[in-house]
Amino acid sequence: MFTSQLNPQQRADALSSLATEEFDILIIGGGVNGVGAALDAVTRGLKVALVESQDFAAGTSSRSSKLIHGGLRYLEQYDFKLVREALRERELMVSTQCPHLVKPVSFLYPLTEKVKERTYVGAGLALYDALRGMKRALPSHKHLTGKTIAAISPSLRQDIITGAIRYFDAQVDDARHTMMIARTAARHGAVMATGVRVDDLIRNGKKVIGVVATDTTTNKKIKISAKSTIMCAGVWSDELHAQFGLTPGYTVAMSKGVHIVLPGDAIKSKDGIILKTPVSVLFLIPWADQWIVGTTDTPYDGDRTKPLATQEDVQYILDQANRVLDPQIKAEDIVGVFAGLRPLVANKTGSATTKLSREHTVDRPAPGFVSLAGGKYTTYRVMAKDAVDLAVLDLRRLVSDSVTDKLPLIGADGYFALVQQSEKIAEKYSVPEATITHLLNRYGSLIEEILGIIDADGSMSERLIPDLPYIKAEILHAVTHEGALSVEDVLLRRTRISFEDFYSGSEVAAEVADIIGAELGWGTKERSASVKSFLAVIDKEEEALLELVNS
Ligand SMILES: Cc1cc2nc3c(=O)[nH]c(=O)nc-3n(C[C@H](O)[C@H](O)[C@H](O)COP(=O)(O)OP(=O)(O)OC[C@H]3O[C@@H](n4cnc5c(N)ncnc54)[C@H](O)[C@@H]3O)c2cc1C
Structure with a gap:
């Protein structure tokens, strides 16, 4: 209908x-x-x-930490109702509402002291597990020894980390x-x-x-x-x-939160890592083959539409992460940065x-x-x-x-069955199985919309950028099915190319304009205007990033 x-x-x-x-x-x-x-x-x-x-x-x-979580730090504030509510939503999303989009992710809570800290954090995580109720989609927390951690997370400093507790939350491409x-x-x-x-x-x-x-x-x-x-x-x-x-x-104050994006080999760890900081927590979050690390929390009163990271924001993240990392992460490792604004409500x-x-x-x-x-x-x-x-x-x-x-979101229906059929689908459409897995995790059963585009034109199964998994059919699909109206919509939100590979985003902007231009009824003028407007956004961020790296 x-x-x-x-x-x-x-x-x-x-x-x-x-x-x-x-x-x-x-x-x-x-x-x-x-x-x-x-x-x-x-x-x-x-x-x-x-x-x-x-x-x-x-x-x-589109600028959050991309975690679907109960919020461990709210436990310390005794806000059990809030944590329970968020955990209930997390379980719902991972199991039935949108399992194609929301995925479990494991975190290590590193310990630097053997008895007191382990008891305190262990009790907190036991409560975190208990608050999700009887329907449990994610595994419970587990205590790990220093020796196991060295195997799971070689980048954690062995000289100060005495052990860790592993727990589960979930993550999502928010946009x-x-x-x-x-x-x-x-x-x-x-x-x-x-x-x-x-x-x-x-x-x-x-x-x-x-x-x-x-x-x-x-x-x-x-x-x-x-x-x-x-x-x-x-x-x-x-x-x-x-x-x-x-x-x-009520009134709404703004607080800026910045994340940096790093290549996969910058941090050697099979699990994500959560660190307590003097003001809040810092997450080191696995993001496909990369890492997202953040965030900051500073008052803000600038432009609401395009908040930018400053050198201080990035330095804070590097300093906090480097307290536990060896080798350390450096500004020149950074491949992308994004900043978002928290709406903080005051009654x-x-x-x-x-x-x-x-x-x-x-x-x-x-x-x-x-x-x-x-x-x-x-x-x-x-x-x-x-x-x-x-x-x-x-x-x-x-x-x-x-x-x-x-109510499951669209794409959830049939997702688990399709995952088990991914080899067959890959064979039928002559694409690598990794591409099918990538598509299923972004479209679920709506993968058929993308496969329809490939069926009509085999070249649409090619990658847009060799190092990232996005294929050309996804770019077209963003306009035919997902409401994208510009190069910016496609590179910033329908795909996450602009923060996953900052520099390549600007290189493919013209090609993206060509792919989507026909659907949007664009001539040469509209194509170059959309590219120009995307580059204006990216140039500002690139400028800020280069300043950081060169400082
Ligand atoms: C750094 C950071 C990290 C975070 N991490 C997490 C996390 O890991 N997990 C979690 O659960 N939460 C997290 N959050 C919180 C979460 O991201 C926000 O609570 C949520 O995204 C807010 O959504 P919203 O719809 O209220 O606001 P927005 O997403 O900002 O939507 C408001 C919309 O209104 C539109 N608008 C404005 N004016 C007009 C107008 N005149 N006409 C029409 N439209 C208009 C805007 O364009 C905008 O799209 C994080 C937040 C930040 C900043």
């Missing part, structure tokens, strides 16, 4: 629906919370639309996961449009009855009617509340409208308008449900409960 495909024709249809129909719920913002709210609302049987000013996950939701939730919402009938910025609210008396928006590709204004609007604007929340003349019960005292939990806030600063901010990526589904529960009060009718805990 509905299609999950997001492409130029679907976007044109969405723009026309936005201008002519009335929606039960309109969502502002296509980060994980916004797309989660769209999926939650549409699967309750409501008429739903979502508008995103840039691209899906263009804000914080891909967010886009897959968006596709799932579209599959159930939600009208989804990127490149649509909300500028103002439409009111009838005090009640918000819609928004005035701009199609950023044409600068055309659109009036969108909705009985209830939910804003999921992350670090843009304060700015938009002020622009809309709303006084919410305004005396506000009666705010329902604040320690991590996220759902507020209703005006009739017909709900806003949601804060929280973690891992618990997006719970936050989305909370926001929709509040927004439906404005519909003044009985609305069904959320069903997203029982």
